[in-house]
Amino acid sequence: MPRQSDTKQRIMQTARELFARQGVRQTSLQEIADRLGITKPALYYHFASREDLVRSIVTPLLEDGERFLSGIEQRAGVTPREVLEGFFDFHYRHRRDMLLLLTEMTTLTELGLIDVVLAWRGRLTRVVVGPDATLRQQVSAVLAFGGMQDCTMQFPDAPYDELRAWTVAAACDALGIAAP
Structure with a gap:
């Protein structure tokens, strides 16, 4: 049994x-x-219930995301590139469940989970471009983080190292950050 x-x-x-x-x-x-x-x-x-089942699937993702964000926010001197690399790694690890989040927006909104994910974007933006970011910087951050998230799902067969390098480089470009 x-x-x-x-x-x-x-x-x-x-x-x-x-x-x-x-x-x-x-x-x-x-x-x-x-x-x-x-x-x-x-x-x-x-x-x-079905809602309880959905929560059980996305809770580990949410907990891991909160650990990542809290860790970044608490570190002094974290570079935007480190944030982008960590963000990519987080999304790559959870790409299956992120796909569920994106395809089930109504259900996840009803469960209050979309608000959590949107709040993460705001927190990440403040870390990368600062609390007094211009609208242009905020828009660039939204494009960078959203694009990175999409890349982890759009290219499931791409080699991890190559996908990570190109995705982080493109996010740096979107943010106007010099890529190494």
Whole structure:
């Protein structure tokens, strides 16, 4: 018999796959249970609702993102390039779940998760261009961070090192930062 945590992880993995293919609202808990060969009550033992299941999938991403941001904000003398590299690494690590976030904006807005992600962008912008940034600098930061996020998903088969180098260089260009 599988351990409880194994079953929970299997449920989350199956839900990720179905959510990505069909959407959160179009995927029933019964469908997830059927795919796994478990009963719906067994699924409810681990997750009280579809929203609870979605939260369990995106919570590790949110926690990791908060650790990254807090760490950057607390470091003295962090360079914009270090922020960009860390941002790329974070998004590359979580690209599957970020895709879920982007494709399920309505569901995630209802769960209050979009506000968290938008607040991160503001915090990152303040770190990279300062608290008194001009509108032009803020727009450049939005383009840089949004473009970096997109690159981690747009090029899933690109070699990591090459994709990271080109993505960070392009973000530096967008921000007017000299790339090494």
